[in-house]
Amino acid sequence: MPDVRGRVRARTVALGALPAIVVLVLLALVPITPAPAAARAEEGGGAGDVGPEEFESIPAYDVVLAIAANGDLHVRETITYDFARGGEHGIVRRLPYRRGDRLFEIRDVRTSSSTGAPARARTRRLWHDLLISVGDDDRTVRGRQAYVIEYTVSGAFTPGAVHDELNWDALGTSWDVPIREAAVRVEAPVVLRKVRCRSGTSESATGCLRDRDGPYAIDFTQSGLRPHESMHVTVLLPKDAISVPPPRRARPHWAVTWAGSGLLLLALAGVAGVARGGRTVPGDRGLVPAGRGRLLVALGGLLVAADVSHEVARHGVWAVSVGDASMGGVALTVVGTAIVSLHRFPIRITQRGPGKGNRVGDEPPVRTDRVRRPSVLLVRSGRIAADDVTRGTEPRRRARRTAERWPGGR
Numbered sequence: 001m002p003d004v005r006g007r008v009r010a011r012t013v014a015l016g017a018l019p020a021i022v023v024l025v026l027l028a029l030v031p032i033t034p035a036p037a038a039a040r041a042e043e044g045g046g047a048g049d050v051g052p053e054e055f056e057s058i059p060a061y062d063v064v065l066a067i068a069a070n071g072d073l074h075v076r077e078t079i080t081y082d083f084a085r086g087g088e089h090g091i092v093r094r095l096p097y098r099r100g101d102r103l104f105e106i107r108d109v110r111t112s113s114s115t116g117a118p119a120r121a122r123t124r125r126l127w128h129d130l131l132i133s134v135g136d137d138d139r140t141v142r143g144r145q146a147y148v149i150e151y152t153v154s155g156a157f158t159p160g161a162v163h164d165e166l167n168w169d170a171l172g173t174s175w176d177v178p179i180r181e182a183a184v185r186v187e188a189p190v191v192l193r194k195v196r197c198r199s200g201t202s203e204s205a206t207g208c209l210r211d212r213d214g215p216y217a218i219d220f221t222q223s224g225l226r227p228h229e230s231m232h233v234t235v236l237l238p239k240d241a242i243s244v245p246p247p248r249r250a251r252p253h254w255a256v257t258w259a260g261s262g263l264l265l266l267a268l269a270g271v272a273g274v275a276r277g278g279r280t281v282p283g284d285r286g287l288v289p290a291g292r293g294r295l296l297v298a299l300g301g302l303l304v305a306a307d308v309s310h311e312v313a314r315h316g317v318w319a320v321s322v323g324d325a326s327m328g329g330v331a332l333t334v335v336g337t338a339i340v341s342l343h344r345f346p347i348r349i350t351q352r353g354p355g356k357g358n359r360v361g362d363e364p365p366v367r368t369d370r371v372r373r374p375s376v377l378l379v380r381s382g383r384i385a386a387d388d389v390t391r392g393t394e395p396r397r398r399a400r401r402t403a404e405r406w407p408g409g410r
Helices: 002-029 037-043 258-277 290-315 324-344 376-380 394-405
Strands: 057-067 073-082 090-096 105-113 121-126 129-135 144-154 163-169 179-187 194-200 205-207 209-213 217-225 230-238
Touching: 057 230, 073 090, 090 144, 105 121, 105 129, 129 144, 179 194, 179 230, 194 217, 217 230, 258 324, 290 324
Parallel strands: 057 179
Antiparallel strands: 057 073, 073 144, 090 129, 105 144, 121 129, 163 230, 179 217, 194 205, 194 230, 209 217
16 A cells, blocks of 8 residues: 555656646747847846947937027937947938028037047038037947037028918938937927927827926927938927028029020020031131130130039039029130131131032032041042142141142042
8 A cells, every 4th residue: 555655646747747847848938038128127227337339329319409699599419329349430410401492501520429439520511401420430339329510500580470480300300210209399488388399200290298397498308210210390489589580591493594595595506507508708807816715615614613613612512503594605605616627627618519620520519518628539539629628737738738739539
């Protein structure tokens, strides 16, 4: 009997331990994944303890829009950027300085970094955006870095009959990485009554979360923004609450009217008519002096430069605007170039009838054309007689001697 009870007890223990053994086996088969970077940072350590992630992202994006009494907009952006394992040289912030024909002046750009990353600022204009590059081409940064970008915008407000309106893209839609947490604070010297915020894209925009409200400051927050999504803020201030200058507008890139187009077409038609006719009189008296042609080319170039230089000098080469003055300059350049070309090829062949020194039989008269170098073969064949070649440069003298040697052609 003792042996039987021992065997029964052993079987009972084994059956009771079977579920625990199954659980342990399942746990061993499940892969253990490390905690996210944000969770590790919250558990023990600051931002400096978080290593670089596999993909880039913006963990936090804080913006302060401070409205000044003179209508300027002072912006302070604090961007916490998490670089990938490969590292980068810094970040690039794109700011629009032109929307359609509306112009904004962006000035007083300052940058810094609270994490010690290189924060030298370089600005350049590309198409309708101002690109602010923050970093150093000779140094690579990894992990989580914090950058601060400050600048002032003039001409951001649009005056209205009842309200002065501000529409501003607080984050920009040029970021190719997701933004986990974003916050926008609007400050004004007057009481803020009509302020709203929309997040996402223009096609699918949703309202932002209103965090804290005050008489002179309002905060908005948004989380989980995908790449190229932003926060758009609209502020309506009572008329004359602040000083709002009239908006600055640029001419469109193509401002040519029918007058400028007609002038250019008229010049092209005149040159084409002269080239198609191809008849000139011997000697230089029938031509406009080449010096006047060069003068027309110079005047046309100056007219084009004067028309486009104003916008380019103030807003960059991408703000070029072509108008009627430019078309007039192009027309002068076309006419002047045609005149110079006529003098560059000065050899003339006069029209001669059949049998007058040419062995052409009853063929139609030789058409008057302009050639640069008289061909000896043409002279020998009788298509060009000695009297058809004017005296002048050495090629013409050689052709004339050839024509005199075979007066009637061969």
